Amino acid sequence: MKHLKKGEDCCLTFTLFDGWVLARSAFHHSAHYRCAMVFGQFERVEDNQQKAVALDAFLEQIAPGRSQEARPGNEKELTATELLVMPIQEASVKIGRHGVNDDLADMKLDVWAGILPYRTVVGPLIAESDLKTDVEPDYSSAYGERWFDR
Secondary structure, three states, rough: OOOHHOOOOEEEEEEEEEEEEOOOHHHHOOEEEEEEEEEEEEEEOOOOHHHHHHHHHHHHOOOOOOHHOOOOOHHHHHHOEEEEEEEEEEEEEEEEOOOOOOOHHHOOOOOOOOOEEEEOOOOOOOOOOOOOOOOOOOHHHOHHHHHOOO
């Protein structure tokens, strides 16, 4: 964090695993994935009002409407929060999404080959036992098809 707060060059890498590619030969097994690398320098957000706006925007990505439901951060909490932003100067994205790449000699083997998808789902909500309300919020709009379907 010391170096990031000084605005030194950095690289952030994100990878999402989407599934296994199962071939007839163990050697040709592979994976489906999405990966991004972003390059830039972080900048500190000092102003508590700017922090509040940024944190609310972040919260809205997680649970739409939540920033209006929950108590906002107070001055003490915002002052204690270190917030860094990074304007992206350069980015690289790689997506591995291919079929099985078996050797011709392995094609005659009686072994199943194909894709074993991996999906992350969100939900269902797990309520605290001491809630004062029975109303369950609906945050599904932020997650599309990844939302848990009962």
